Amino acid sequence: MKKIIFFHLLNDYSGSPKVLSQVVEAVSKKGFEAELFLGGKGSAxxxxxxxxxQRRYFYKRFDNKLLTLISYSASQLVLFLKLLRYKNKSAVFYVNTLLPFGAALAGKVLGIKVVYHIHETSIRPKPLKVFLRWVVQKCSSENIFVSHFLARTEGFSNVDSRVIYNSVPYAMEAAAQRHVYQALTEDKFNVLMICSLKSYKGVNEFVELAKLLSNNPAIQMKLVLGATDAEVADFFSGITLSGNLEIISSCSDVVPHYQRASVLLSLSKPDEWVETFGLTILEGLSFGIPCIVPPVGGPVELVSDGVEGYLMSSDRVKDIADKLEYLQSNPEVCYSLSEAAKLKSLSFSSEKFESGVLGVFDGN
Structure with missing residues (x-):
């Protein structure tokens, strides 16, 4: 039986660990033996x-960026040393994101095949990104990219690569198939954004949108964040929030929020963070939700302007507010966009995702 050992740095409710959980499920169903190394102590x-x-290795984040970088470097040294005892050369080291480079270096030393699943392009500081790309260049046997945009942007000339689009998990896919989209729910036009609690995700722009739309009683804004209550309280300390904005933290089940949404926003700021795919966008499309997304990166492969939604940069806050009011006043447009969104999502099925992932291990 083939053994696949997965490596990930930080477990949370963001896209890359969600996709990795689907990969682990797929290979386990196929009968492969799976093992997972995670950094940190029991983070949800x-x-x-x-x-x-599951095995844990040292990693701790700090408010101070330098301390976090030191902690990260130490974590990869610890991981590298742990793995040097590994002897099963028929195994595969599956490195999720560019960050767990200690596993890739160990795989190279031990003569074990290394596969990278690459999700990101926005890594700082720049010298770290240069180093991580060097490790991939030297150690990886095959790279998986989550979009054609990312494959073009971060491709490696000497490493085999393939694009495997992310998919909606089976349970969510089933819920989406049963869902009937409503432009208005209980006479409210519900604007949803789901993201990490990072300024580069456009959180502040969403708050500003809520303020601009606060005089429209029909529009309700909902921000679902992958963060604790304490982190949310700290982030918004000193910021006045409008009454039409609801903030939800530490949410593991986002299906009910999709079921009530009239439109989905993705407001990542491309000059700070380029979305390489946009898993929440795909999830929104699967529920037939029109989406307003950045005009660059992976989202362009999910949404065509005026078809499944609109391509709008997050710095166009007033224009986005006007577009939301237009959609709220024209439900027939929402329903047309919704039909196209549902249709587009069918191109990103769980079956295609699993087939692509399992194809990486064929003949190995």
Whole structure:
């Protein structure tokens, strides 16, 4: 039986651990033996309940960026030394994101095949990104990219690569298939954004949108954040929030929020963070929700302007507010966009995702 050992740095409720949980599920169903190395101590996230052996290695984040960088470097040294005892050369080291480079270096030293699943392009500081790309160049046998945009932007000339689009998890896919989109729910036009609690995700722009739309009683804004209550309280300390804005923290089940949404926003700021795919966008499309997304990066492969939604940069806050009021006043437009969104989502099925992932291990 083939053994696949997965490596991820930080478990949370963001996209990359969610996708990895689907990969682990797919290979486990196929009969492969799976093992997962996670950094940190028991942090909650999508990888908390995956059905495989889990092992932890040191990692801790700090408010100070330099301390976090030192902690990260130490964590990869610890991981590298742990893995040097590994002897099963028929195994595969599956490195999720560019960050767990200690696993890739160990795989190279041990003669074990290394596969990278690359999700990101926005890594700082720049010297770190240069180093991580060097490790991939030297150690990886094959790279998986989450979009064609990312494959073009971060491709490696000497490493085999393939694009495997993310998919909606089976349980969510089933819920989406049963869902009937409503432009208005209980006479409210519900504007949803789901993201990490980072300024580069456009959180402040969403707050500003809520303020601009606060005089329209029909529009309700909902911000679902992958963060604790304490982190949310700290982030918004000193910021006046309008009454039409609801903020939800530490949400592991986002399905009810999709079921009530009239439109989905993705407001990542491309000059700070380029979305390489946009898993929440795909999830929104699967529920037939029109989406307003950045005009660059992976989202362009999910949404065509005026078809499934609109391509609008997050710095156009007033224009986005006007577009939301237009959609709220024209439900027939919402329903047309919704039909196209549902249709587009069918191109990103769980079956295609699993087939692509399992194809990486064929003949190996």
């Amino acid at each position: 996230g999508f990888l908390s309940s995956v059905s495989c052996i």
